[in-house]
Amino acid sequence: MKKCIYVVEDNAAIRxxxxxxxxxxxxxxxxxxxxxxxxxxxxxxxxxxxxxxxMLPDGSGLEICETxxxxxxxxxxxxxxxxxxxxxxxxxxxxxADEFINKPFDLNDFANRIEHYVHN
Numbered sequence: 001m002k003k004c005i006y007v008v009e010d011n012a013a014i015r016x017x018x019x020x021x022x023x024x025x026x027x028x029x030x031x032x033x034x035x036x037x038x039x040x041x042x043x044x045x046x047x048x049x050x051x052x053x054x055m056l057p058d059g060s061g062l063e064i065c066e067t068x069x070x071x072x073x074x075x076x077x078x079x080x081x082x083x084x085x086x087x088x089x090x091x092x093x094x095x096x097a098d099e100f101i102n103k104p105f106d107l108n109d110f111a112n113r114i115e116h117y118v119h120n
Contacts, residue, residue: 002026003028003119004030004045004049005022005027005028005029005030005047005049005050005118006038006041006049007030008031008032008033008037008038008051008053008056008061008064009051010056012033018110019031021107021110022111025111025115035056035063036058046073046077048118049080050077050080051080051082051114052097054081054082054085054091055085062081062094062095065079065096069096078099078118079097080101081099081100082100082103083100084103098117099113
């Protein structure tokens with residue numbers, strides 16, 4: 001069975017690139033543009049990893065991360081935070097995500113980070 005990765009990114013172009021790349025790497029990808037859509041998807045199935053943009057139109061990836069990490073049923077799901085802003089050190093201080101990456105990012109580096117968490 002394919003490993004499943006949820007991607008929450010409001011920028012359609014970035015979301016499409018990530019979805020295409022991960023699908024090519026033979027992952028099942030569920031892409032959501034909003035926090036609300038993400039939580040609807042979570043009711044269906046827990047993913048093997050979650051990739052979150054920080055700033056979303058209806059909330060924050062930080063809030064999603066915090067909720068996932070504080071819940072017994074989801075705290076083991078690896079979470080990667082991504083942001084176009086250069087305040088990632090501040091985010092790291094507030095967030096208990098497993099991984100952080102700045103946008104724009106190198107696609108090979110991104111893929112390697114995903115593989116590290118999903119296949120270990």
